[in-house]
Amino acid sequence: MSRPAEAVHAVIKAYDVRGLVGEQIDEGFVRDVGGAFARLVRDEGDQSVDTVVIGHDMRASSPALSDAFAEGVTAQGLDVVRIGLASTDQLYFASGLLNCPGAMFTASHNPAAYNGIKLCRAGAKPVGRETGLATVAQEVIDGVPAHDGAAGTITDRDVLVEYGDFLRSLVDLAALSPLRVAVDAGNGMGGHTTPAVLGAIPGITVLPLYFELDGTFPNHEANPLDPANLVDLQKHVLDTSADIGLAFDGDADRCFVVDELGRPVSPSAVTALVAGRELGREIGATVIHNLITSRAVPELITERGGTAVRSRVGHSYIKALMAETGAIFGGEHSAHYYFRDFWGADSGMLAALHVLAALGEQDRPLSELMAKYQRYEASGEINFTVADAPACVRAVLASYGSDIASTDELDGVTVDLGDGRWFNLRSSNTEPLLRLNVESRTRVEVDQIVEHIAAQIRASAP
Numbered sequence: 001m002s003r004p005a006e007a008v009h010a011v012i013k014a015y016d017v018r019g020l021v022g023e024q025i026d027e028g029f030v031r032d033v034g035g036a037f038a039r040l041v042r043d044e045g046d047q048s049v050d051t052v053v054i055g056h057d058m059r060a061s062s063p064a065l066s067d068a069f070a071e072g073v074t075a076q077g078l079d080v081v082r083i084g085l086a087s088t089d090q091l092y093f094a095s096g097l098l099n100c101p102g103a104m105f106t107a108s109h110n111p112a113a114y115n116g117i118k119l120c121r122a123g124a125k126p127v128g129r130e131t132g133l134a135t136v137a138q139e140v141i142d143g144v145p146a147h148d149g150a151a152g153t154i155t156d157r158d159v160l161v162e163y164g165d166f167l168r169s170l171v172d173l174a175a176l177s178p179l180r181v182a183v184d185a186g187n188g189m190g191g192h193t194t195p196a197v198l199g200a201i202p203g204i205t206v207l208p209l210y211f212e213l214d215g216t217f218p219n220h221e222a223n224p225l226d227p228a229n230l231v232d233l234q235k236h237v238l239d240t241s242a243d244i245g246l247a248f249d250g251d252a253d254r255c256f257v258v259d260e261l262g263r264p265v266s267p268s269a270v271t272a273l274v275a276g277r278e279l280g281r282e283i284g285a286t287v288i289h290n291l292i293t294s295r296a297v298p299e300l301i302t303e304r305g306g307t308a309v310r311s312r313v314g315h316s317y318i319k320a321l322m323a324e325t326g327a328i329f330g331g332e333h334s335a336h337y338y339f340r341d342f343w344g345a346d347s348g349m350l351a352a353l354h355v356l357a358a359l360g361e362q363d364r365p366l367s368e369l370m371a372k373y374q375r376y377e378a379s380g381e382i383n384f385t386v387a388d389a390p391a392c393v394r395a396v397l398a399s400y401g402s403d404i405a406s407t408d409e410l411d412g413v414t415v416d417l418g419d420g421r422w423f424n425l426r427s428s429n430t431e432p433l434l435r436l437n438v439e440s441r442t443r444v445e446v447d448q449i450v451e452h453i454a455a456q457i458r459a460s461a462p
Contacts, residue, residue: 003032011116011138015128015316018107020118021061024216025115027068029140032073033117036139039119040132041101042078044058049101049122050152051079055086056105057189057251059215061115066105069117073153082156085213087189087252087345092124099123104293106189106251108270109223112216116222118251125323128415130315162198165359170341170354173201176360182207182242182258184233186222187214190248199347203358207240209233222250225334225381228262234262244350244359244366254335255348255356259366268294269373271331272301274354278329278339279306287319288330288338291411292424292437296375297331311454312411313426319344333381333437369394376420377446379438384457395460396453398424423449443445 010433011019017033019025041049052073056062070080088104095102101121107114116317119127145281150196150279170303181204185191191211191295198206209232220229224247237245237258245258257265274296275287286307309325311318315338318330322344330338336346337351359366386392391415397404405418412426412435416458423438434457 001032003029003141006194008137008141012133012140013129013131015126016316017120017133018110018114020113021115025065026254030065030117031068031072032140032144032206033136035076035144035406036072036136037101037103037119038073038076039139039144040135042076044121051081051098051100053081053083053091053098053100055083055091055094055102055103056193057087057215058085058187058213059105059107059112059115062105062215065115066103069103069105070154074154076147077149079152080154080182082154083159084156085189085192086160087193087349088118088425089117089253089345089349090159090163090189090193092120092343092345092347093166094159095120095122095124096345097159097162097166106252107220108253109249110250110260111221112426118381120345123342126316126319128314128320131316135435142246143249154385154462160196164432165201167197167347167350167353168201169351170339171357173353173357175358176201176203176357178203178205179244179356179360180240180242181203181356182209182233182237182240182245184209184213184224184236184245184247185211185216185252186224186229186248186250186275187212187219188222188248188250189213189252193252193349194248197353198356201384203360207236207242209236217250224249224254224256229381230256230258230264233258234264238262239355244356248348251347253348255337255352256335257352257366261367263367265366265370266294266298266374266378267333267335268333268378269370270335270351270355272336272371272373273358274299274331274337275292275301275306275329276304277354277358279304282328285328286325288325288327290317290318291414292330292333292381293331294374294378294439295420295422296373299375300373302342310410313344319346325333375441376439376441379436379446379450381454382436382450383434384454385432386434386457386461387432388460389432389438392460393425396456399452399456417449421445421449423453425453
Protein backbone atom coordinates (compact mmCIF):
# COMPACT_ATOMS: atom_id res chain seq x y z
CA MET A 1 0.00 0.00 0.00
CA SER A 2 1.11 3.53 -0.72
CA ARG A 3 1.42 6.17 2.02
CA PRO A 4 1.29 10.00 2.02
CA ALA A 5 4.73 11.48 1.44
CA GLU A 6 4.31 14.10 4.17
CA ALA A 7 3.52 11.47 6.78
CA VAL A 8 6.47 9.29 5.78
CA HIS A 9 8.99 12.13 5.70
CA ALA A 10 7.82 13.27 9.14
CA VAL A 11 9.02 9.96 10.56
CA ILE A 12 11.93 8.85 8.34
CA LYS A 13 14.44 11.54 9.20
CA ALA A 14 18.05 12.40 8.39
CA TYR A 15 19.63 9.42 10.14
CA ASP A 16 16.91 7.34 11.74
CA VAL A 17 13.18 6.64 11.98
CA ARG A 18 11.32 8.22 14.88
CA GLY A 19 7.77 9.27 15.78
CA LEU A 20 4.76 8.97 18.08
CA VAL A 21 3.52 5.40 18.48
CA GLY A 22 -0.05 4.96 17.26
CA GLU A 23 -0.10 8.32 15.50
CA GLN A 24 2.98 8.33 13.28
CA ILE A 25 4.34 4.82 13.79
CA ASP A 26 2.43 1.55 14.03
CA GLU A 27 2.99 -2.09 13.17
CA GLY A 28 1.79 -1.69 9.59
CA PHE A 29 4.17 1.20 8.99
CA VAL A 30 7.25 -0.55 10.37
CA ARG A 31 6.32 -3.73 8.48
CA ASP A 32 6.59 -1.65 5.29
CA VAL A 33 9.87 -0.11 6.48
CA GLY A 34 11.19 -3.61 7.16
CA GLY A 35 10.26 -4.71 3.66
CA ALA A 36 11.82 -1.64 2.03
CA PHE A 37 14.98 -2.03 4.11
CA ALA A 38 15.26 -5.71 3.16
CA ARG A 39 14.99 -4.77 -0.51
CA LEU A 40 17.63 -2.04 -0.04
CA VAL A 41 20.24 -4.35 1.46
CA ARG A 42 19.34 -7.64 -0.24
CA ASP A 43 21.54 -7.34 -3.28
CA GLU A 44 23.89 -4.50 -2.39
CA GLY A 45 27.67 -4.64 -2.53
CA ASP A 46 29.90 -7.52 -3.47
CA GLN A 47 27.92 -10.23 -1.71
CA SER A 48 24.27 -10.91 -1.33
CA VAL A 49 22.73 -10.19 2.06
CA ASP A 50 20.50 -12.96 3.40
CA THR A 51 20.05 -12.03 7.09
CA VAL A 52 19.02 -8.99 9.18
CA VAL A 53 19.63 -8.81 12.94
CA ILE A 54 17.02 -7.03 15.09
CA GLY A 55 17.16 -5.77 18.67
CA HIS A 56 14.85 -3.64 20.77
CA ASP A 57 14.80 -1.54 23.94
CA MET A 58 12.49 -1.72 26.98
CA ARG A 59 9.67 0.49 25.65
CA ALA A 60 6.26 -1.19 25.83
CA SER A 61 5.79 -0.83 22.07
CA SER A 62 9.22 -2.17 21.09
CA PRO A 63 8.58 -5.96 21.02
CA ALA A 64 5.50 -5.72 18.79
CA LEU A 65 7.08 -3.15 16.47
CA SER A 66 10.26 -5.18 16.10
CA ASP A 67 8.23 -8.30 15.34
CA ALA A 68 6.31 -6.41 12.64
CA PHE A 69 9.59 -5.22 11.12
CA ALA A 70 10.80 -8.84 11.12
CA GLU A 71 7.65 -9.83 9.23
CA GLY A 72 8.44 -7.21 6.59
CA VAL A 73 11.99 -8.49 6.25
CA THR A 74 11.10 -12.17 6.03
CA ALA A 75 8.33 -11.42 3.50
CA GLN A 76 11.15 -10.25 1.20
CA GLY A 77 12.94 -13.59 1.51
CA LEU A 78 15.59 -12.61 4.06
CA ASP A 79 16.15 -14.37 7.37
CA VAL A 80 15.99 -12.59 10.73
CA VAL A 81 18.07 -13.10 13.87
CA ARG A 82 16.40 -11.57 16.92
CA ILE A 83 18.66 -10.64 19.84
CA GLY A 84 15.79 -9.38 22.00
CA LEU A 85 16.42 -6.74 24.64
CA ALA A 86 19.56 -4.82 23.72
CA SER A 87 21.35 -1.52 23.87
CA THR A 88 21.96 0.15 20.54
CA ASP A 89 25.68 -0.57 20.68
CA GLN A 90 24.84 -4.20 21.46
CA LEU A 91 22.88 -4.27 18.20
CA TYR A 92 25.88 -2.77 16.40
CA PHE A 93 28.04 -5.48 17.96
CA ALA A 94 25.66 -8.14 16.64
CA SER A 95 25.75 -6.54 13.18
CA GLY A 96 29.55 -6.72 13.25
CA LEU A 97 29.71 -10.20 14.77
CA LEU A 98 27.24 -11.69 12.28
CA ASN A 99 28.32 -9.41 9.39
CA CYS A 100 24.76 -8.54 8.48
CA PRO A 101 22.52 -5.45 8.42
CA GLY A 102 20.72 -4.52 11.62
CA ALA A 103 17.72 -2.69 13.02
CA MET A 104 17.42 -1.38 16.56
CA PHE A 105 14.01 -0.40 17.89
CA THR A 106 14.39 2.57 20.20
CA ALA A 107 13.58 6.25 20.50
CA SER A 108 16.78 6.78 22.47
CA HIS A 109 16.23 9.58 25.01
CA ASN A 110 12.81 10.64 23.70
CA PRO A 111 9.72 10.35 25.97
CA ALA A 112 7.80 7.11 26.39
CA ALA A 113 5.20 7.94 23.72
CA TYR A 114 7.88 7.77 21.01
CA ASN A 115 9.63 4.92 19.28
CA GLY A 116 11.82 4.50 16.25
CA ILE A 117 14.43 2.51 14.36
CA LYS A 118 18.18 2.91 13.97
CA LEU A 119 19.35 1.03 10.87
CA CYS A 120 22.75 -0.16 9.77
CA ARG A 121 24.32 -2.25 7.05
CA ALA A 122 26.58 -5.23 7.67
CA GLY A 123 29.46 -4.42 9.99
CA ALA A 124 27.40 -1.64 11.65
CA LYS A 125 27.88 0.66 8.65
CA PRO A 126 25.56 3.66 8.87
CA VAL A 127 22.32 4.19 7.02
CA GLY A 128 21.30 7.82 6.70
CA ARG A 129 19.25 9.90 4.29
CA GLU A 130 22.01 10.01 1.70
CA THR A 131 22.96 6.36 2.18
CA GLY A 132 19.65 4.57 1.91
CA LEU A 133 16.97 6.14 4.12
CA ALA A 134 15.71 8.31 1.26
CA THR A 135 15.32 5.16 -0.85
CA VAL A 136 13.46 3.39 1.98
CA ALA A 137 11.18 6.40 2.45
CA GLN A 138 10.33 6.59 -1.25
CA GLU A 139 9.50 2.91 -1.43
CA VAL A 140 7.23 3.16 1.63
CA ILE A 141 5.50 6.11 -0.07
CA ASP A 142 5.08 4.26 -3.36
CA GLY A 143 4.22 0.89 -1.82
CA VAL A 144 6.71 -1.92 -1.19
CA PRO A 145 6.65 -4.48 -4.04
CA ALA A 146 5.89 -8.06 -3.03
CA HIS A 147 8.71 -10.61 -3.17
CA ASP A 148 8.30 -13.44 -5.66
CA GLY A 149 9.87 -16.20 -3.64
CA ALA A 150 9.95 -18.07 -0.35
CA ALA A 151 9.75 -16.17 2.94
CA GLY A 152 12.71 -16.02 5.28
CA THR A 153 12.98 -17.60 8.73
CA ILE A 154 13.25 -16.12 12.23
CA THR A 155 15.69 -17.37 14.87
CA ASP A 156 16.68 -16.05 18.31
CA ARG A 157 20.20 -15.54 19.65
CA ASP A 158 21.46 -14.01 22.92
CA VAL A 159 24.69 -12.05 22.34
CA LEU A 160 24.90 -10.20 25.67
CA VAL A 161 27.77 -12.24 27.11
CA GLU A 162 29.71 -12.07 23.83
CA TYR A 163 29.15 -8.30 23.72
CA GLY A 164 30.58 -7.88 27.22
CA ASP A 165 33.56 -10.11 26.50
CA PHE A 166 34.33 -8.22 23.29
CA LEU A 167 34.21 -4.76 24.88
CA ARG A 168 36.50 -5.81 27.72
CA SER A 169 38.95 -7.27 25.20
CA LEU A 170 39.42 -3.80 23.65
CA VAL A 171 40.63 -2.06 26.83
CA ASP A 172 43.59 -3.03 29.00
CA LEU A 173 42.10 -3.41 32.47
CA ALA A 174 45.00 -5.36 33.98
CA ALA A 175 46.29 -2.47 36.12
CA LEU A 176 42.87 -1.42 37.37
CA SER A 177 42.75 -0.57 41.06
CA PRO A 178 39.50 -1.11 43.00
CA LEU A 179 36.83 1.40 41.97
CA ARG A 180 33.36 2.25 43.24
CA VAL A 181 31.28 3.08 40.16
CA ALA A 182 27.85 4.69 40.53
CA VAL A 183 25.68 4.03 37.46
CA ASP A 184 22.36 5.70 36.62
CA ALA A 185 20.68 3.62 33.92
CA GLY A 186 17.64 5.92 33.83
CA ASN A 187 15.39 2.82 33.68
CA GLY A 188 16.85 2.24 30.23
CA MET A 189 19.02 -0.39 28.63
CA GLY A 190 22.06 0.44 30.76
CA GLY A 191 20.31 -1.59 33.45
CA HIS A 192 20.59 -4.57 31.08
CA THR A 193 24.16 -4.12 29.84
CA THR A 194 26.03 -2.71 32.86
CA PRO A 195 25.92 -5.92 34.95
CA ALA A 196 27.11 -7.94 31.95
CA VAL A 197 30.02 -5.62 31.16
CA LEU A 198 31.16 -3.88 34.35
CA GLY A 199 29.91 -6.54 36.75
CA ALA A 200 32.42 -9.01 35.32
CA ILE A 201 35.48 -6.82 36.04
CA PRO A 202 37.39 -7.74 39.24
CA GLY A 203 37.78 -4.75 41.54
CA ILE A 204 34.77 -2.85 40.19
CA THR A 205 31.88 -2.35 42.57
CA VAL A 206 28.78 -1.23 40.67
CA LEU A 207 26.45 1.04 42.67
CA PRO A 208 23.20 0.85 40.69
CA LEU A 209 20.54 3.52 40.32
CA TYR A 210 17.33 3.02 38.32
CA PHE A 211 18.36 -0.29 36.78
CA GLU A 212 14.76 -1.49 36.47
CA LEU A 213 13.79 -1.63 32.78
CA ASP A 214 10.80 0.69 32.46
CA GLY A 215 10.00 2.48 29.22
CA THR A 216 7.74 4.95 31.04
CA PHE A 217 10.87 6.47 32.65
CA PRO A 218 9.30 6.91 36.09
CA ASN A 219 12.28 8.65 37.73
CA HIS A 220 13.61 11.07 35.13
CA GLU A 221 14.01 11.34 31.37
CA ALA A 222 16.73 9.06 30.04
CA ASN A 223 18.54 12.05 28.54
CA PRO A 224 21.76 12.86 30.41
CA LEU A 225 22.46 15.74 28.02
CA ASP A 226 19.98 17.73 30.13
CA PRO A 227 21.69 18.64 33.43
CA ALA A 228 18.41 18.12 35.29
CA ASN A 229 18.65 14.41 34.56
CA LEU A 230 22.10 14.16 36.18
CA VAL A 231 20.98 15.44 39.59
CA ASP A 232 20.06 12.00 40.96
CA LEU A 233 23.39 10.52 39.85
CA GLN A 234 25.34 13.43 41.34
CA LYS A 235 23.65 12.84 44.69
CA HIS A 236 24.16 9.08 44.36
CA VAL A 237 27.91 9.58 43.79
CA LEU A 238 28.23 11.67 46.93
CA ASP A 239 25.96 9.46 49.04
CA THR A 240 27.87 6.29 48.14
CA SER A 241 31.40 7.81 48.11
CA ALA A 242 31.79 6.62 44.56
CA ASP A 243 34.99 7.23 42.61
CA ILE A 244 33.05 8.00 39.43
CA GLY A 245 29.48 8.23 38.17
CA LEU A 246 28.17 7.03 34.79
CA ALA A 247 24.81 7.99 33.27
CA PHE A 248 23.40 6.23 30.22
CA ASP A 249 20.61 7.38 27.94
CA GLY A 250 17.57 5.24 27.12
CA ASP A 251 19.21 2.95 24.58
CA ALA A 252 22.56 3.11 26.40
CA ASP A 253 24.64 4.12 23.41
CA ARG A 254 25.64 7.38 25.13
CA CYS A 255 27.47 7.66 28.42
CA PHE A 256 27.96 10.77 30.58
CA VAL A 257 30.54 10.97 33.34
CA VAL A 258 30.35 12.58 36.79
CA ASP A 259 33.47 12.98 38.96
CA GLU A 260 33.86 12.03 42.63
CA LEU A 261 32.77 15.55 43.66
CA GLY A 262 29.47 15.13 41.83
CA ARG A 263 30.45 17.47 39.00
CA PRO A 264 29.67 16.61 35.37
CA VAL A 265 32.66 15.90 33.15
CA SER A 266 32.33 17.42 29.70
CA PRO A 267 31.94 14.88 26.86
CA SER A 268 34.62 16.94 25.11
CA ALA A 269 37.01 16.16 27.96
CA VAL A 270 36.11 12.47 27.70
CA THR A 271 36.73 12.66 23.94
CA ALA A 272 40.16 14.18 24.56
CA LEU A 273 41.06 11.56 27.18
CA VAL A 274 40.03 8.60 25.02
CA ALA A 275 41.70 10.15 21.97
CA GLY A 276 44.94 10.40 23.93
CA ARG A 277 44.72 6.75 24.96
CA GLU A 278 44.02 5.60 21.39
CA LEU A 279 46.84 7.77 20.02
CA GLY A 280 49.13 6.18 22.59
CA ARG A 281 48.79 2.85 20.83
CA GLU A 282 48.75 4.22 17.28
CA ILE A 283 50.90 7.31 16.92
CA GLY A 284 49.78 9.71 14.19
CA ALA A 285 46.29 8.24 13.84
CA THR A 286 43.29 10.29 12.76
CA VAL A 287 40.65 11.29 15.32
CA ILE A 288 37.24 12.72 14.39
CA HIS A 289 35.51 15.41 16.45
CA ASN A 290 32.29 17.18 15.61
CA LEU A 291 32.17 20.95 15.32
CA ILE A 292 30.42 21.38 18.69
CA THR A 293 33.18 19.74 20.75
CA SER A 294 35.54 22.02 22.65
CA ARG A 295 38.51 23.43 20.75
CA ALA A 296 40.55 21.74 23.44
CA VAL A 297 39.89 18.46 21.61
CA PRO A 298 41.70 19.22 18.32
CA GLU A 299 44.41 21.03 20.30
CA LEU A 300 45.09 17.96 22.43
CA ILE A 301 44.89 15.60 19.44
CA THR A 302 47.53 17.66 17.64
CA GLU A 303 49.73 17.87 20.75
CA ARG A 304 49.69 14.08 20.97
CA GLY A 305 50.79 13.72 17.37
CA GLY A 306 47.41 12.86 15.89
CA THR A 307 45.44 14.29 12.99
CA ALA A 308 42.21 16.01 14.01
CA VAL A 309 39.35 15.96 11.48
CA ARG A 310 36.28 18.15 12.04
CA SER A 311 32.82 16.76 11.26
CA ARG A 312 29.22 17.88 11.23
CA VAL A 313 26.96 16.57 13.99
CA GLY A 314 25.27 13.17 13.64
CA HIS A 315 26.23 9.53 13.85
CA SER A 316 25.73 8.69 10.18
CA TYR A 317 28.08 11.50 9.12
CA ILE A 318 30.78 10.63 11.63
CA LYS A 319 30.61 6.91 10.88
CA ALA A 320 31.01 7.64 7.19
CA LEU A 321 33.98 9.89 7.93
CA MET A 322 35.47 7.25 10.23
CA ALA A 323 35.38 4.79 7.34
CA GLU A 324 36.68 7.31 4.79
CA THR A 325 39.66 8.41 6.88
CA GLY A 326 40.42 5.20 8.75
CA ALA A 327 40.13 7.17 12.00
CA ILE A 328 40.92 5.27 15.17
CA PHE A 329 38.37 7.18 17.27
CA GLY A 330 35.70 9.87 17.09
CA GLY A 331 33.79 11.86 19.70
CA GLU A 332 30.80 14.20 19.88
CA HIS A 333 29.64 16.85 22.34
CA SER A 334 26.52 14.72 22.93
CA ALA A 335 28.57 11.85 24.41
CA HIS A 336 28.59 9.64 21.34
CA TYR A 337 31.98 7.93 21.05
CA TYR A 338 33.04 5.98 17.95
CA PHE A 339 35.77 3.33 17.71
CA ARG A 340 37.48 1.79 14.69
CA ASP A 341 37.83 -1.45 16.67
CA PHE A 342 34.04 -1.43 17.14
CA TRP A 343 33.35 -1.37 13.39
CA GLY A 344 33.48 2.44 13.44
CA ALA A 345 30.25 2.48 15.46
CA ASP A 346 29.54 4.27 18.72
CA SER A 347 29.57 2.72 22.17
CA GLY A 348 29.13 4.67 25.38
CA MET A 349 30.02 1.54 27.35
CA LEU A 350 33.36 1.21 25.56
CA ALA A 351 34.14 4.87 26.27
CA ALA A 352 33.25 4.24 29.92
CA LEU A 353 35.74 1.35 30.03
CA HIS A 354 38.47 3.69 28.76
CA VAL A 355 37.67 6.28 31.44
CA LEU A 356 37.63 3.58 34.14
CA ALA A 357 40.97 2.25 32.91
CA ALA A 358 42.52 5.72 32.92
CA LEU A 359 41.21 6.37 36.42
CA GLY A 360 42.10 2.98 37.85
CA GLU A 361 45.68 2.84 36.58
CA GLN A 362 46.77 5.92 38.57
CA ASP A 363 46.19 7.36 42.04
CA ARG A 364 44.57 10.76 41.45
CA PRO A 365 40.81 11.32 41.78
CA LEU A 366 38.83 11.78 38.59
CA SER A 367 38.45 15.54 39.12
CA GLU A 368 42.22 15.97 39.04
CA LEU A 369 42.72 13.51 36.19
CA MET A 370 40.27 15.38 33.95
CA ALA A 371 41.41 18.92 34.77
CA LYS A 372 43.99 19.05 31.98
CA TYR A 373 41.35 18.20 29.38
CA GLN A 374 39.03 21.09 30.26
CA ARG A 375 40.71 24.25 28.93
CA TYR A 376 37.64 26.33 28.12
CA GLU A 377 34.25 27.20 29.52
CA ALA A 378 31.15 26.13 27.61
CA SER A 379 27.43 26.86 27.68
CA GLY A 380 26.27 23.36 26.91
CA GLU A 381 23.51 22.98 24.33
CA ILE A 382 20.75 25.58 24.74
CA ASN A 383 17.53 25.11 22.77
CA PHE A 384 15.25 27.90 21.56
CA THR A 385 11.78 27.13 20.19
CA VAL A 386 11.46 29.29 17.08
CA ALA A 387 9.09 29.59 14.16
CA ASP A 388 11.69 30.92 11.68
CA ALA A 389 15.18 29.66 12.48
CA PRO A 390 16.89 31.27 9.44
CA ALA A 391 15.51 34.69 10.39
CA CYS A 392 16.78 34.28 13.96
CA VAL A 393 20.24 33.31 12.70
CA ARG A 394 20.37 36.32 10.36
CA ALA A 395 19.43 38.62 13.26
CA VAL A 396 22.20 37.19 15.46
CA LEU A 397 24.83 37.52 12.72
CA ALA A 398 23.76 41.08 11.94
CA SER A 399 24.03 42.04 15.61
CA TYR A 400 27.72 41.10 15.72
CA GLY A 401 28.62 42.80 12.44
CA SER A 402 32.36 43.50 12.16
CA ASP A 403 33.10 41.70 15.45
CA ILE A 404 32.90 38.39 13.56
CA ALA A 405 36.37 37.05 12.72
CA SER A 406 35.10 34.22 10.51
CA THR A 407 32.11 31.95 9.85
CA ASP A 408 31.56 28.55 8.33
CA GLU A 409 28.45 26.54 7.46
CA LEU A 410 29.59 22.95 7.82
CA ASP A 411 26.59 22.38 10.12
CA GLY A 412 24.37 25.36 10.80
CA VAL A 413 26.64 28.38 11.23
CA THR A 414 29.76 28.51 13.39
CA VAL A 415 30.95 32.00 14.27
CA ASP A 416 34.48 32.76 15.48
CA LEU A 417 34.60 35.95 17.55
CA GLY A 418 38.35 35.73 18.15
CA ASP A 419 40.33 35.28 21.37
CA GLY A 420 38.96 31.78 21.98
CA ARG A 421 35.31 32.86 21.68
CA TRP A 422 32.98 31.04 19.30
CA PHE A 423 29.39 29.87 18.97
CA ASN A 424 27.35 27.57 16.76
CA LEU A 425 23.68 27.88 15.82
CA ARG A 426 21.99 24.98 14.06
CA SER A 427 18.44 23.80 13.53
CA SER A 428 17.18 20.51 14.96
CA ASN A 429 16.43 17.70 12.51
CA THR A 430 13.45 16.57 14.54
CA GLU A 431 11.90 19.58 16.32
CA PRO A 432 11.25 23.32 15.72
CA LEU A 433 14.35 24.17 17.71
CA LEU A 434 17.41 26.33 17.20
CA ARG A 435 20.36 24.90 19.12
CA LEU A 436 23.06 27.16 20.54
CA ASN A 437 26.53 26.15 21.76
CA VAL A 438 29.00 28.73 23.05
CA GLU A 439 32.62 28.40 24.17
CA SER A 440 35.08 30.93 25.58
CA ARG A 441 37.98 31.18 27.99
CA THR A 442 35.88 32.42 30.91
CA ARG A 443 32.40 31.74 32.29
CA VAL A 444 31.65 35.47 32.25
CA GLU A 445 32.31 35.66 28.50
CA VAL A 446 30.19 32.57 27.84
CA ASP A 447 27.27 34.04 29.78
CA GLN A 448 27.59 37.37 27.97
CA ILE A 449 27.48 35.73 24.54
CA VAL A 450 24.51 33.54 25.51
CA GLU A 451 22.56 36.52 26.87
CA HIS A 452 23.28 38.57 23.75
CA ILE A 453 22.19 35.82 21.35
CA ALA A 454 19.09 35.00 23.41
CA ALA A 455 18.06 38.66 23.26
CA GLN A 456 18.45 38.73 19.48
CA ILE A 457 16.37 35.57 19.09
CA ARG A 458 13.62 36.94 21.32
CA ALA A 459 13.59 40.23 19.40
CA SER A 460 13.30 38.47 16.03
CA ALA A 461 10.44 36.21 17.13
CA PRO A 462 7.04 37.11 15.64
